Amino acid sequence: MKEGRPRSFYVLAIFFAGYVLFLYGPMIAIYVLSFQGPQGGLTFPMNGVSTFWIAKLFQGTGIVDLGAAFRRSLLLGIIVMIVTVVLSVAAGMAFRRRFKAQSLLFYSAIASLIVPSIITSLGISLEFRIIDDLIKAHWNENFETSMGLLTSGLGAHLTWTLPFGLLIMFAIFNRFDPRLEEAARDLGATPWQTFRHVVLPIILPSVIGIGLFGFTLSWDELARSSQAIGAVNTLPLDLQGLTTTVTNPDIYALGTVISAVSFTVITLALGTIHMLNKRQAAKGSDAGKGLV
Amino acid sequence: MSEEVLQQASPGLIPGSGTARAAKPTRLSPSFISWLQAGPMMLVFLAFFLIPLVFVVIVSFWDYNEYQLLPAFSGRGYTDTFEGCIAQLPDLCTIGKTYVKTLKLCFMVWAITLFIGFWVAYFLAFHVKSKTWQMGLSLLCTIPFWTSNVIRMIAWIPLLGRNGLVNSGLVKTGLINHPLEWLLFSEFSVVLALVHLFTFFMVVPIFNSMIRIDKSLIEAAYDAGATGFQTLVNVIIPLAKPGIVIGSIFVITIVMGDFITIGVMGGQQIAAAGKIIETRVNALQFPAAAANAVILLVITFLIITMMSRIVDIKKEL
Numbered sequence: 001m002k003e004g005r006p007r008s009f010y011v012l013a014i015f016f017a018g019y020v021l022f023l024y025g026p027m028i029a030i031y032v033l034s035f036q037g038p039q040g041g042l043t044f045p046m047n048g049v050s051t052f053w054i055a056k057l058f059q060g061t062g063i064v065d066l067g068a069a070f071r072r073s074l075l076l077g078i079i080v081m082i083v084t085v086v087l088s089v090a091a092g093m094a095f096r097r098r099f100k101a102q103s104l105l106f107y108s109a110i111a112s113l114i115v116p117s118i119i120t121s122l123g124i125s126l127e128f129r130i131i132d133d134l135i136k137a138h139w140n141e142n143f144e145t146s147m148g149l150l151t152s153g154l155g156a157h158l159t160w161t162l163p164f165g166l167l168i169m170f171a172i173f174n175r176f177d178p179r180l181e182e183a184a185r186d187l188g189a190t191p192w193q194t195f196r197h198v199v200l201p202i203i204l205p206s207v208i209g210i211g212l213f214g215f216t217l218s219w220d221e222l223a224r225s226s227q228a229i230g231a232v233n234t235l236p237l238d239l240q241g242l243t244t245t246v247t248n249p250d251i252y253a254l255g256t257v258i259s260a261v262s263f264t265v266i267t268l269a270l271g272t273i274h275m276l277n278k279r280q281a282a283k284g285s286d287a288g289k290g291l292v
Numbered sequence: 293m294s295e296e297v298l299q300q301a302s303p304g305l306i307p308g309s310g311t312a313r314a315a316k317p318t319r320l321s322p323s324f325i326s327w328l329q330a331g332p333m334m335l336v337f338l339a340f341f342l343i344p345l346v347f348v349v350i351v352s353f354w355d356y357n358e359y360q361l362l363p364a365f366s367g368r369g370y371t372d373t374f375e376g377c378i379a380q381l382p383d384l385c386t387i388g389k390t391y392v393k394t395l396k397l398c399f400m401v402w403a404i405t406l407f408i409g410f411w412v413a414y415f416l417a418f419h420v421k422s423k424t425w426q427m428g429l430s431l432l433c434t435i436p437f438w439t440s441n442v443i444r445m446i447a448w449i450p451l452l453g454r455n456g457l458v459n460s461g462l463v464k465t466g467l468i469n470h471p472l473e474w475l476l477f478s479e480f481s482v483v484l485a486l487v488h489l490f491t492f493f494m495v496v497p498i499f500n501s502m503i504r505i506d507k508s509l510i511e512a513a514y515d516a517g518a519t520g521f522q523t524l525v526n527v528i529i530p531l532a533k534p535g536i537v538i539g540s541i542f543v544i545t546i547v548m549g550d551f552i553t554i555g556v557m558g559g560q561q562i563a564a565a566g567k568i569i570e571t572r573v574n575a576l577q578f579p580a581a582a583a584n585a586v587i588l589l590v591i592t593f594l595i596i597t598m599m600s601r602i603v604d605i606k607k608e609l
C-alpha cells in the first residue's frame with residue numbers, strides 16, 4: 001500500500017465532518033436560542049441573553065405544566081429502564097441454550113422493532129378500549145379506563161426498548177467465553193453464584209448500556225406514546241403539541257431542558273461504563289491468555 | 293449473602309417449598325429455566341405487541357358510528373377508506389395518491405440515508421485506524437439518536453423559516469430577492485428532517501458489517517491489481533450487503549409509518565400513510581384507522597419480505 005493517507009481519506013473526512021455538522025448544527029441553534037432575552041423571538045438574531053424562558057418553564061406559568069409532565073416522564077423512564085435491564089439480561093441468558101419458542105421470541109422482538117410505531121400504538125389502544133368495555137359490561141358500570149402511564153404506556157414503551165436490549169445481549173454473549181462459567185462450576189459455584197460473581201461483573205458495562213438505551217428511548221419516545229398513553233401527557237407529547245401553536249422561545253427552552261436530561265443520563269452511563277472497563281482491565285487476570 | 297438467600301434467588305434451584313417435588317428436590321430442568329428466563333419478555337411482547345396486532349386486524353372488520361365501536365362484522369373500515377376509488381379510475385383517488393406520495397418520500401429518504409450512511413460507515417470502518425478514535429467518532433454519531441426527535445425537528449425552524457438563517461443569509465448576499473417559501477413546511481423540509489433523524493439507523497448496521505470484513509481480503513484485492521473502485525464494488529459492497537439491507541429495512545419501515553415528522557415538518561399539510569391512521573383515530577373512527585393500519589402493515593411486510601430475500605437477517609445478528 002502507498003505511504004501516508006490516500007486522497008480518499010481527506011475527501012471522506014470532510015464528508016464525515018459535514019455529516020456531524022448537519023447532525024449537531026440545528027440542535028445547537030435551538031440551545032442557543034432558548035437563552036433569548038424576554039423580547040426574543042423564534043429566530044436569530046438573538047434579542048438579548050437571559051434565562052428568562054427557562055425560568056418561566058420552571059415557574060409553571062408557561063405553556064405546559066412542566067413539573068407534572070417532567071415527573072411522569074422521569075418515573076416512566078426509570079421503570080422502563082429497570083424492566084428493560086432485568087428482562088433483557090434474563091432473556092439473553094435463555095438464548096444461550098436452545099429452547100422451545102426461541103424463534104417466536106426472536107421474531108417477535110424483530111417485528112416489534114420494525115412494525116411501524118403507529119400500528120403498535122393503535123393496537124395497544126384498541127386492546128385497552130376492549131378491556132375497558134368488558135369491565136364496564138360485566139363488572140363495574142362506572143369504570144373509567146385501564147389505560148394509563150404505567151399500564152398501556154409502560155407496555156408501549158417496552159415494545160420499543162426490549163428489542164434493543166435483547167440485541168445488545170446477543171452482541172455481549174457472542175463475545176463471552178463460557179469457559180469462565182465452567183471454571184466457576186468446577187469450583188463448586190451454584191448457578192446463581194456463577195451468574196452473580198462471574199457473568200454479571202463481566203457483562204456489567206454492557207448492561208449499563210442497556211439501561212441507558214431503556215431510559216433515553218423511553219424519555220424521548222413519542223410515536224408509541226401517542227395513542228397508548230391514556231389521558232396524561234409525557235414531556236415529548238407536550239412538546240409535540242406545542243409545535244403547532246408556538247410563537248415564543250418557550251418551546252426551545254423546553255427542548256433544551258429535555259436534552260439536558262438526556263445528555264446527563266448519557267454522560268453518567270458512559271462514565272460508569274468507562275470506569276467499569278478500567279476496573280476490569282486493572283483487576284482482571286490474564287491467566288490462560290498466553291495459551292490461545 | 294447467606295446460602296439460603298442464594299438458593300431462593302437462584303434460577304437453577306427450586307425456590308421455595310411449594311414447587312418442590314419429592315423425587316427431584318433440588319434441580320429444575322433446563323427447559324423450565326429457559327422458560328423462567330425468557331418468559332417475562334415473551335409475555336410483554338404477547339400482551340403489548342402480538343395481541344394488539346390481532347386486535348388491529350379484528351377491529352378493522354368491525355362497524356362503527358360517531359360514538360363507539362360496534363363489534364359486528366363489517367367491511368366499512370375498508371370501503372370508507374377506498375370510497376370512490378373505482379369510480380375515479382384511471383385517476384388515482386386520494387388514498388392512492390397518499391400511498392404513492394408516502395412511497396416516494398420513503399424512496400427519497402432511503403436513497404439519501406443509504407448514500408450518507410454508507411460513506412460515514414466506510415470512513416469509520418476503513419479510514420479511522422485507532423480504536424479510540426473509532427469509538428469516539430461512532431459515539432459522536434450516536435448521541436443525537438438518544439435525544440428527542442421533536443427537538444431535532446423543531447431545530448430546523450430557526451434555520452429554514454421565512455426569517456431563518458438560510459433565507460436571511462441568501463437575501464443578504466443578494467442571491468435571492470424574497471425569502472424562499474418552500475424551505476419549511478414542505479416536502480423538502482420533511483425529507484431533510486427524516487434524513488437528519490434516521491441516518492443513524494443506516495450507519496450502525498453498515499458499520500457493523502464493514503468492521504467484520506477481514507482486512508486481508510482488501511489487501512488481496514489490492515495485490516491482485518484491483519483498483520480502489522473495483523475493490524469497493526466487488527469486495528466491500530457484497531460483504532457489507534447484510535448491513536445495507538438491515539439499515540434499509542429500518543429506514544423504510546420507520547418512514548412508511550411516520551406521522552409525527554411529516555406532521556410537524558410538513559406543517560400538517562402533507563398526507564401520508566401514518567397521518568391517515570392518526571386522523572381517523574382523532575375522529576374516533578377506530579375500524580377505519582385499523583383498516584388503514586392493516587393496509588400499511590401489508591405493504592411494509594411486502595417490502596421487508598422482498599428485502600429479506602436478499603439476506604438472512606437471523607444469521608447476521
